[in-house]
Amino acid sequence: TQLLEQSPQFLSIQEGENLTVYCNSSSVFSSLQWYRQEPGEGPVLLVTVVTGGEVKKLKRLTFQFGDARKDSSLHITAAQPGDTGLYLCAGDSGGSNYKLTFGKGTLLTVNP
Amino acid sequence: GAGVSQSPSNKVTEKGKDVELRCDPISGHTALYWYRQSLGQGLEFLIYFQGNSAPDKSGLPSDRFSAERTGGSVSTLTIQRTQQEDSAVYLCASSSRVTTYEQYFGPGTRLTVT
Numbered sequence: 001t002q003l004l005e006q007s008p009q010f011l012s013i014q015e016g017e018n019l020t021v022y023c024n025s026s027s028v029f030s031s032l033q034w035y036r037q038e039p040g041e042g043p044v045l046l047v048t049v050v051t052g053g054e055v056k057k058l059k060r061l062t063f064q065f066g067d068a069r070k071d072s073s074l075h076i077t078a079a080q081p082g083d084t085g086l087y088l089c090a091g092d093s094g095g096s097n098y099k100l101t102f103g104k105g106t107l108l109t110v111n112p
Numbered sequence: 113g114a115g116v117s118q119s120p121s122n123k124v125t126e127k128g129k130d131v132e133l134r135c136d137p138i139s140g141h142t143a144l145y146w147y148r149q150s151l152g153q154g155l156e157f158l159i160y161f162q163g164n165s166a167p168d169k170s171g172l173p174s175d176r177f178s179a180e181r182t183g184g185s186v187s188t189l190t191i192q193r194t195q196q197e198d199s200a201v202y203l204c205a206s207s208s209r210v211t212t213y214e215q216y217f218g219p220g221t222r223l224t225v226t
Contacts, residue, residue, distance in 0.1 A: 033213060033215075040219070040220075041220070042203050042205075042217030042219050042220050043203075045214060045215070045217075048213065088155070090213075090215075092212075092213035098162075098168075099168070100157075100215065102155040103154065104153070104154040105154065
């Protein structure tokens with residue numbers, strides 16, 4: 001069974017601070033997705049990383065896929081209250097396997 | 113274009129009653145998924161449809177749970193004889209046949225069994 005461990009589980013910071021969230025596994029994934037979920041809403045896809053070592057930037061968010069495609073990180077620069085939400089990583093093992101493995105998420109609160 | 117829609121957004125039911133949850137996927141998406149999200153438990157896969165067929169029902173927790181999809185579009189998840197442990201948010205997602213790893217979620221149905 002593939003597992004994705006996310007850390008930290010909870011993070012509360014002040015506006016303007018930087019933060020990094022981690023997603024780790026002992027399994028190799030073909031791709032990895034990051035989602036953000038706000039209260040009362042479904043997860044919203046932020047990014048997909050596919051190549052080992054790949055770095056993608058989305059405004060103040062930087063996503064990195066580990067060289068071995070077993071781990072990923074999300075770095076937020078100068079966090080804003082609008083970044084508050086549950087951040088979920090999900091891994092795809094590729095081939096005909098459509099089933100995503102989800103981490104349990106990091107609940108981020110950015111205080112003004 | 114329109115995203116994934118789900119109805120109802122909230123459902124409160126008494127233990128033992130049956131409930132039906134509906135999902136309308138993104139137009140053109142052939143793949144459809146149902147997940148259950150409980151507090152602190154992450155997203156639990158329930159069932160996957162490709163077109164109208166469900167090649168993988170392995171995540172359905174018991175035979176009280178069933179799902180169908182008609183016309184390759186709308187799907188209904190039915191829970192019979194609901195139990196309190198069925199209380200959760202039920203999320204539906206859809207994707208294209210090719211990029212099944214990029215799933216787009218609806219807002220979910222919050223089910224409360226009293």
